[in-house]
Amino acid sequence: SIEITRETNNDSxxxxxxxxxxxxxxxxxxxxxxxxxxxxxxxxICSAAGSVIKIYLRGxxxxxxxxxxxxxxxxxxxxxxxxxxxIDALPFSIGNLTRLAVLDFSYNEIDSIPLHxxxxxxxxxxxxxxxxxxxxxxxxxxxxxxxxxxxxxxxMLLGPIPSSLGQLKNLSSLYLTSxxxxxxxxxxxxxxxxxxFFSLYQNKINGSIxxxxxxxxxxxxxxxxxxxxxxxxxSFLGLLPSLSSLYLDSNLFEGFIPLDIKKLKNLTLLYLSxxxxxxxxxxxxxxxxxxxxxxxxxxxxxxxxxxxxESLNALKYLNFPNNKLSARIPxxxxxxxxxxxxxxxxxxxxxYHLNSIPQACRKKNKHRRLLSNNLYVRKxxx
Numbered sequence: 281s282i283e284i285t286r287e288t289n290n291d292s293x294x295x296x297x298x299x300x301x302x303x304x305x306x307x308x309x310x311x312x313x314x315x316x317x318x319x320x321x322x323x324x325i326c327s328a329a330g331s332v333i334k335i336y337l338r339g340x341x342x343x344x345x346x347x348x349x350x351x352x353x354x355x356x357x358x359x360x361x362x363x364x365x366x367i368d369a370l371p372f373s374i375g376n377l378t379r380l381a382v383l384d385f386s387y388n389e390i391d392s393i394p395l396h397x398x399x400x401x402x403x404x405x406x407x408x409x410x411x412x413x414x415x416x417x418x419x420x421x422x423x424x425x426x427x428x429x430x431x432x433x434x435x436m437l438l439g440p441i442p443s444s445l446g447q448l449k450n451l452s453s454l455y456l457t458s459x460x461x462x463x464x465x466x467x468x469x470x471x472x473x474x475x476x477f478f479s480l481y482q483n484k485i486n487g488s489i490x491x492x493x494x495x496x497x498x499x500x501x502x503x504x505x506x507x508x509x510x511x512x513x514x515s516f517l518g519l520l521p522s523l524s525s526l527y528l529d530s531n532l533f534e535g536f537i538p539l540d541i542k543k544l545k546n547l548t549l550l551y552l553s554x555x556x557x558x559x560x561x562x563x564x565x566x567x568x569x570x571x572x573x574x575x576x577x578x579x580x581x582x583x584x585x586x587x588x589x590e591s592l593n594a595l596k597y598l599n600f601p602n603n604k605l606s607a608r609i610p611x612x613x614x615x616x617x618x619x620x621x622x623x624x625x626x627x628x629x630x631x632y633h634l635n636s637i638p639q640a641c642r643k644k645n646k647h648r649r650l651l652s653n654n655l656y657v658r659k660x661x662x
Contacts (some may be wrong), residue, residue: 294354295330301352302332307342331355338384339363346390351376360384362407367391375399386410386431398423409433409455416440417461422447433457433479440464446471453477457503460484470495479503481527486510494519503527505551510534513552518543529575530554537576539564546570553577553599561605563588570594577622578602585623587612601625628654 299318302308308321319326325334332353342364350359351373357380366388375396377383383400384407391412398420400406406427413435421430422444430451437459445454446468454475462484469475470492477500485507494516496502502520505527513533517526518540526544529551536559537552547568553575560583561576572594582604589595590612597620598613605626613621 297352298332298355301349304349305347306344307337307340325358327355334358336360337364342366346371346374348373350374353377354379356380357402358382361388362386364388370394370397372396378402381405383407393418393421395420397421400424401426403427405429407431409435409457411435413437417442417445417456419444421445424448425450427451429453431455432459435459437461441466441469443468445469448472449474451475455479456483458482462486464488465490465493467492469493472496474498476500476522480507482506484508489514489517491516493517496520498522501525504531506530508532512536513538513541513557515540517541520544521546523547524570525549527551528555533557535559537562537565541565542567544568548594549573551575552579555579557581560584561586561600567591573597575599576603581605583607585610585613589613590615592616596620598622623654625653 302318302324318324319330323335323337324332327333333355334357338360342361343366345368346366348371350371354376356377359380360382362384366385369392370390372394374394378399379402380400381402381404383403386407386409389412390408391414393408393413395418397418401424403424404426406424407429409431413432415437416439417432417437419442422442425447427448428450430448433455434457439461440463441461443466446466449471451472452474454477457479458481460483461480464487465485467490473495475496476498479501481503485504486509488511489509491514497520499520500522502523508531510532512535513528515538518538523544524546525548530553532555534556537557539562542564545568548570550571554577557579561581563586566586566588571592574595574597577599580603584607585605587610589610595616596618598618599620599622601622601624603626605623606628609623609628
C-alpha cells in the first residue's frame, strides 16, 4: 500500500542519515573509507531493522570534540565512549537520544554537561566520572527519573547538591566523589529509598548529617570522608540496617562515639579517623561480628582499649594511632588474626606482654614501629 511504501522510504532515509552521522563523527574512518556497511563496523551494533542501537568504543584512542551529528542516532540505546581523549562540552544534540539507556563518557576530558541532558528520560546509567566537568551539577539531571546509576566522581563540579536529585527514586548508586561540592546534605535525599551506594568523599560538604538519612534502609556504603561535617556523629546512623561500610573520617566531628553504632551488625568497615572525637572507646562498639577494618586514628580518645575487642573475630586492620589511649595493651588483641595493628603515638604507659601482639605483626620487629611513641618502658617476654 501507499502507507507501507512511505514508511519503508522513511526508514531507508533514516538509515542513510544514521550512516552519514556515524561517518561524520570521525570515530571509525577506516571502515567508512573502505565502504563497509556501518552495521558491520567494530563497536557498532544495529537492530534487525538496521538502526544503530549500540556504540561501544571504549579505549579506542578517540580524540577531539563529540560532533553534534551524534544526535541523528535517534534509536541509540547504549553509548560507551569511555577511556578516550574526547574534549570540550557534550553537544546539545545529545538531548535527541531519547531512547538511550546507558551513557558512559567516563575517563575523557569533557568539561560541561548541557541542560538538554534532562531530555534523556529513558536513561538508566549515566557515567561521567574522571573528566574535567566544571560548574554546578545541572538541576535537569533530576528529570532522569529512571536513573539507577549516577557517577560524576573525579571532576571539578562546584556548588551545592541540587535538590532535584531527590526526585531520582530509582537510584541505587550515587557517586559524587572528589569534586568541589559544598553546602549541607539536602534532607530530600531521603526520597532515594532504594539507594545502596552513596559517596561524597573529598568534597566540602558542611553542617550535620540530617536525620532524614535514616530513610535509606538499603544503604550499604555511605562515604562522607574528607569533608567539613561537624557536630556529633548522630546516633540515628544505627538505624541503617544494611550498612556495610561507613566512612566519616577527616571531618570536624566531635564528642563521643555513639553507642547505637553497635546495632550495625552488617558493618565490615568503620573509619572515624581525623576528627575531634573524645571520651573512651565504647565497649559496645566492639560487638560487631563482621567488622574487619576499624580506624579511629588522630582523635582525642582516651582510656584503655576495652578487652571486649576479643569479640571482633573478623578484624584484620586495627588502627588507633595519635590518640590519648592509656593503660596496658589488652592480651585479647593477641588472639586476633590481624594483618595490621597501629597503636603508635598514644600514652600507653604500662608494660605490655609480647603475646598481646598478633603473630603477623611481630615479624621483623614490626611491632616496635606500630607501638612507637608511647610511654611503656619494656616488654614482658613470658
